[in-house]
Amino acid sequence: MAEDMDSYENALIQRLVLRLPNTDPAEDNLKIDRPASMSSSVTRSPDASPSMGTLEALPLELLQHISEFLDFRAISRLRRTCLKGRETVDTVLAYSRTVTHASKALAALGKIGMMRHHSVGALYATLVSQECASCGASGACLSLPTCERFCDDCVCKSHAIRVAALEICGFTSAVADEIFSAYETWKETSEFAHSQDLIDFATQFIESLVYHRGNAIAYEDDWDSALEGLGIRPEKRHALLKAEHTELRMRGTAETWAKYMVETTYGWLWSPEKDRLSAPTITVALPATPPQDHVMLYKGGAMTHLQCVWPAWEPDDVKFGFNFGTLFFRQPTDFSPDNSSLIYFAESEEWAHRCAKLADDICYPVPAAILHVAVPSSMIDKATRIADEDFKQLAFKCLQGRNRLGIRRQNLRLYVKASLLLGQVCGNSTAQVEEFTDPEQITIVKMEGEEPLQYAFVGDAMALELNDKCNGKIWIEELRREGLAMYREA
Structure with missing residues (x-):
């Protein structure tokens, strides 16, 4: 299995499969032997209820049986409701044995957001079994998304695991199965199969659905139906479509956001956790003020994308150190550059926080973060400052050739037609902008009174300069640990 898992296509299986130990109970091995009775030590909490209410009328055996149909998140909540709930849950063999002896399995499920997808009884039954779900041989691998055991050979060939990966990325079960089945057929018949992996194929599949079923572009469009037509799961x-994300959502289309959540989540699944951040880091409190002669800029988004500025290895070439070039042109953004070599930062930490919150909501279980960078004041003067008037000029001059920001006409035309600059930020519909005769007619809707100010650093040379001059002045704050940040000393 090891050699097969080194391939690009199968790398994500490492994230979705847990190898179960065979003989050593100290390593989370579950044995089939079942103790006749279990003791439970319960500490009384002063504010805990002593009763389970109407559930008290049920016999213990029935409560235990019902509890096995709960997932681990639900049964843990039941255990915390009252003393009787704790006593009851602790006598559920499937729960107590799994928590005691299979903590690694539970931790692995939690990391990929699958804790709520399997019942206590189903997971326990799989853990105490031995057979591969496909061939019946000894199965040493636990498929986290499907809650099945597989042997080494079958886990690398599993259709179900790859379909489950696409579901985690955001597709419905039916569309995920359709994509992977089409991908398998295409690989067998196409001479170009070696040049495209599953996520590229899924992205093109979204594009084909847009062509046949339509897109959501303007504020008044039916976004939910459009996203449903692209095969996106209801919770995604x-x-x-939360109201708090409207401003950011209107900087993309249903197609661009579908691609963003699918590609971001797949990239997180595909990239082994151990390879993401091998440079030594410490956790520190965020600085209250920037260093002298520096300005703080921010960027919010998926942790895996922002961590690319953290070196995973350290050759002499600085461009492989803090690689700001990896931040080039990533959705969401406002401008389509000539060669995609622009790095966007927000002046407002609140704006970056909102970007991170959106990424956290739509790309779960991928962790979201805010990148804090202290940029020398001298470099700020070299950046392209994008504010109210720039938004107006950009939207207005899209049909009049090249504008002063140096952005191609055809790119601007596509962006304005797709309302990427409109909606709640520019405040006008595409049709309105096309009818305007003066850029001052465009209404800019500010974010809670703040100017939608951004800085764009253009090209590889600027990225390398950021690498050099910002070394030791970079913090990555995980959204769920606000106020604390990973920091690497220069």
Whole structure:
């Protein structure tokens, strides 16, 4: 299995499969032997209820049986409701044995956001079994998304695991199965199969669905139906359509956001955790003020994308150190550059926080973060400052050739037609902008009174300069640990 898992296509299986130990109970091995009775030590909490209410009328055996149909998140909540709940849950063999002897399995499920997908009884039954779900041989691997055991050979060939990976990325079960089945057929018949992996194929599949079923572009469009037509799961659609995300959502289309959540999540699944951040780091409190002669800039988004500025190895070439070039042109953004070699930062930490919150909602279980960078004041003067008037000029001059920001006409035309600059930020519909005769007619809707100010650093040379001059002045704050940040000393 090891050689097969080194391939690009199968790398994500390492994230979705847990190898179970065979003989050593100290390494989370579950044995089939079942103790006749179990003791439970319960500490009384002063504010805990002593009763389970109407559930008290049920016999213990029935409560235990019902509890096995709960997932681990639900049964843990039941255990915390009252003393009787704790006593009852602790006598559920499937729960107590799994928590005691299979903590690694539970931790692995939690990391990929699958804790709520399997019942206590189903997971326990799989853990105490021995057979591969496919061939019946000894199965040493636990498929986290499907809650099945597989042997080494079958886990690398599993259709179900790859379909489950696409579901985690955001597709419905039916569309995920359709994509992977089409991908398998295409690989067998196409001479170009070696040049495209599963996520590229899934991205092109989204594009084909847009062509046949339509897109959501303007504010008044039916975004939910459009995203549903692209095969996106209901919980992902609802997350993107939260009112608090409207301003950011209108900087993309249903197609661009579908691609973003799928590609971001797949990249997180595909990239082994141990390879993401091998440079030594410490956790520190965020600085209250920037260093002297520096300005703080921010960028919010998926942790895996922002961590690319952290070196995983350290050759002499500085460009492989803090690689700011990896931040080039990543959705969400406002401008389509000539060669995609622009790095965007927000002046407002609140704006970056909102970007991170959106990424956290639509790309779960991928962790979201805010990148804090202290940029020398001298470099700020070299950056392209994008503010109210720039938004107006950009939207207005899209049909009049090249503008002063140096952005191609055809790119601007596509962006304005797709309302990427409109909606709640520019405040006008595409049709309105196309009818305007003066850029001052465009209404800019500010974010809670703040100017939507951004800085764009253009090209590889600027990225290398950021690498050099910002070394030792970079913090990555995980959204769920606000106020604390990973920091690497220069």
